[in-house]
Amino acid sequence: MRGTCIELKQLEFRWPGATRPLLQIPELIITRGEHVLLRGASGSGKSTLLSLIAGIHQAATNQVFVLGQDLGKLSQRQRDKLRANEIGYIFQQFNLLPYLSAWQNVVLAQQFSPARRERLREHSESHKYLAKQLLQHLGLNADELERPAHQLSVGQQQRVAAARALFGNPALIIADEPTSALDADHRDNFIEILFDACKKHGTTLLFVTHDGSLAHHFDRAIELAEINTANEEAI
């Protein structure tokens, strides 16, 4: 029995000022260790759903459970702590610190997370060494590792964001279109490293992409329109 990683029950969310809810999801369960692809039309609410699961925004109904924790019962600070320790989030816009080098951006992932630091302790090497090693696996060269993030290409920044999410092995990786800026070779390499890391550590993966060619990597695909009943009354 692997247990549940994510459980939504009667989730409802509307953006402030919106006349109608964007999301109404009666139920969604994702098991620990599962690798799930989330698909849906542009603007259908995929990024919003990811932000609710990551505890960045809060649903009106308090029915989002992540790793056994009821997010509705946690304060913003507790949700931030849970995210720092257990969720690696690869944002569409990367959210890198522009004047820090590639490897410094990766090392940052453990700064606010005692749990990640503890898990990194199984390695004898320094955090700096481990961050550089991960970035090199993802295809950055020695010069690029030292360069400030704002001087990297979009594809290189995407890989730095992925390395930061993976650093210190969080239980859940949430990835919002993480391959959109990569060419085919870098995309395949990225997917291989991401899946290797997730399999090795039993990490749950929730991944949004428009790239249909990636579907075979996943245990299952969820169509947002099939689980979201928010638009049904309007039809």
Ligand SMILES: Nc1ncnc2c1ncn2[C@@H]1O[C@H](COP(=O)(O)OP(=O)(O)OP(=O)(O)O)[C@@H](O)[C@H]1O
């Ligand atoms: N901070 C916000 N405040 C108000 N409305 C928002 C906000 N963020 C997103 N929205 C709205 O919520 C809807 C869903 O947006 P979201 O980014 O979740 O869709 P998406 O499925 O991820 O789209 P895409 O595939 O284009 O990235 C859109 O109508 C968008 O304008």
